[in-house]
Amino acid sequence: MSNLLKVSSSPHVRAKDDTSRIMFYVILALMPTTIFGIFNFGLRALLLVVVCILTCVLSEFLFEKAVGKKSTIKDLSAAVTGLLLALNLPSTLPVWQAVIGSVFAIVVVKMLFGGLGQNFMNPALGGRAFLVISFAATMTHFEYDGVAGATPLACLKNGELVNTLDMLIGRTGGTIGETSALCILIGAIILILLGVIDLTIPGVYILSFVVFIVLFGGHGFDTTYIVAHLCGGGLMLGAFFMATDYVTSPITPMGKIIFGICLGVLTGLFRIFGNSAEGVSFAIIFSNLLVPLIERVTVPRAFGIERERKPKEVKANE
Template sequence: MSDMYNVSSSSHIRSQDTSAKIMLYVAIALLPASLFGIWNFGLQALILILVCVATCVASEWIFEKLIHKKSTINDFSAVVTGLLLALNLPHTLPIWQAVLGSVFAIVIVKMLFGGLGQNFMNPALGGRCFLLVSFAGTMTSFTYDGVTGATPLALLKNGESVDTMKMLLGTTAGTIGETSVIAILIGAIFLILMGVIDLTIPASYILSFGVFVLLFGGHGFDVTYLTAHLCGGGLMLGAFFMATDYVTSPITPMGKVVFGIVLGILTGLFRLFGANAEGVSFAIILGNLLVPIIEKFTIPRAFGQKKEVK
């Protein structure tokens, strides 16, 4: 009995990076988009961000207290969930709806499935889609400089012209964290330099989406039209910060490429042929559900193993 080995559960990879450290890096990377959103939309955006983060952390702490489980709020995953959810909301959303979406994201999507590492979809996007389905009116109402109007993607879908420079800088209507492509890319570069993410999923996602728009957008090789679609909506935020989520994305090399292509095609279908001008959130959630199938067919064969002939 004394010679028996104690084998811990997976994973068995040794690394200096912890979940808390990785989540802290993600939170830091989201700061440029968050600060720009606060500057762009004002005090309401700051309040919404603080409410979402506080509610997510409190929901996780209370849930674990109720089921007598060790608290995991120190891993910063609840902070990242709250921050991502807030950045995907219009700054005019009522506070109580933001609280409801935050509770749904943590309790329903994350904690009921076992907590960090067990959720089958991105909690922040789960919360956003819940709010979008439940409160479509407030979730699709955007105000900029005191004027309520359509987002650039909605204008584009209606055949109207848009200012791509404003979309690149972020001085336009949209959710708190999706408008400034520059701010998002600054955070994405930070994550890449820190080794938190690589370009496989974002690149395959953005490239496949771009090809889809060129083929089926009805504008031919129109660079302005393509640029507007790439800069508009939550594509960049979703590609770099939510599609790359460790828990809900594939781990196999080929699986990451397939996953990105699936997201690009789904986003293109939703944007070009769906009723809504946006489609990133639903595309990533559907992609999350397909991850087990993608990994099943993209697992590399062991060296020396032959493919079975039926």
């Protein structure tokens, strides 16, 4: 009888995919972007990728060893954090700063809040935001073919012309993983086909952003301007690989829509009206902070439970 029955706590619906398998799928989907970034920026980019991944994995291992917790590095989540962080860094960033950002992402953003499933924001973006605030000069220094220059988004913000085909392919300056929109889309298709993500959050995010820049960008429905904004910066990478993070995004259908709208509006605000040409990282972080509230107001009521009714006021003459 014991072989026939298995008593366990809910939930009782289980899937064959565990955390390590899902994280492996994410790493696989990031390979086109990573390989192109290394090809685009050289061995310096490869060095940062390796350093960030090793530092994140080692930081998680040492922290869990120090506090006496069971090691979780086999679930590959630390490796994914390291890879995503590296792809959000310029190839010229000093290695020691990449190490600091990796330690901050794992220890402060992830492990101090309880580890995977308890972090309130995406660890990779938390690490990147920390580096942007702490080392603004090196985090905004971009080189392409050995020549330092502004990113296409910065040129676009200054009213200069940009080559949208180069931005689509990736023949531009920027962070290691954000330049090729084409490679990012290939990775996104892999995630969708494997069932890791759906199109709700990235689709609503991109659509909301397009509507915002059409209304407030000052160029109307200029397709070149829209495509440049979509292909430039970290929008595509953020929309498909970080905004869809299981831990820091809503799970309710309406919550995903509201979350996507918040992302699109905030990114548009930062890009159009902010001092910086970019804004994806902070848009996702701020939206992550809104997730508990979004889920609270969008969670469906259980069948048969009515809303609490306010008692009717008693008339004075009764």
